[in-house]
Amino acid sequence: MEDLLCKIRDCKVCEDHLPLGPRPIIEATKNSRIVLISQAPGRVVHQSGVAWKDQSGKKLREWLGVDDETFYNPENFAILPIGFCYPGKAKTGDLPPRKECAPLWHEDVWVEMDEVELKIIIGSYAGNYYLRKDLKLTEQVKNYTDYLPEFWPLPHPSPVNRFWRMKNPWFEENVVPKLQDKIAEILS
Template sequence: MKDLLCEIRDCKVCADHLPLGARPIIEANVNSKIVLISQAPGRVVHESGIAWNDQSGKKLREWLGVDDSTFYNEDNFAILPMGFCYPGKAKTGDLPPRKECAPLWHDKVWEEMGSVKLKIIIGSYAANYYLGKQTNLTEKVHNYSEYLPEFWPIPHPSPVNRFWRMKNPWFEEKTVPKLQDKIAEILS
């Protein structure tokens, strides 16, 4: 696993298409219990080199019911984005993750991981890749139990998604407490 992570962190496959250059962000080890499959690092994360070290990460840790030390313990959480590098800015939010990363690296990462109890699918890019495009993200999140025990889809915790959360208060009122219970059960 260590060799694979070094290889991924040295990847330059799409460097010419990235506004800030390549800086692949991934965190994992063979003992990781929960894998967070998300879209791609934002600019702040790119600059710091620390996954989820931004407002989205703060909200995600709140939803998961964990503190920073629990979150950044790789025995607890692996971080496997769809795109490992910051893709650039769009009109609202960031550009979609680069399409090269997941097909190139995800299967290799899964081959190294033997202790995974849950894969949390964060946002539509990861949901479409892992759960298919038959339904939209809101339906996937609302019907999360259909994907258990392997997957648990959630929306992206970005501040840009605050309108989605306002339109769908059931997520934070009813689903998040169940997710927190599941996380606590796995990590206990």
């Protein structure tokens, strides 16, 4: 696994298309139990090199019901984005993740992991890659039980998505407590 992570972190496939250059963000061990599959790191994460060390990460840890120490232990949570590098800024939010990363690296990562109990799909890009493309994110999240026990779809926790959360209060009222129970069960 360590050799593979080094190869991914040294990847320069998209170098000419990245406004801040390559800085692949990934965390995993052979024994990671939960895998967070999201879109791509944002600018703040690109600069720090620490996955989810931003406002989105703060909200995600709240949804998962874990503290920083638990979250940043790769035996607990692996970080496997669809795009490993910051793709650049869009009109609202960031550009979509680069399309090269997931097909190039994900299968190799899955082969190395033996203990995965849950794959958390975060946002529409990850949902469209791993789940049904014909369903919108809201439908995927509403019907999360259809994807269990392997996957659990979530909206992206970005502050940009606060309007989605306001329009869909059922998510934080009903789904998040069940997710927290599942995370606690896996990590106990």
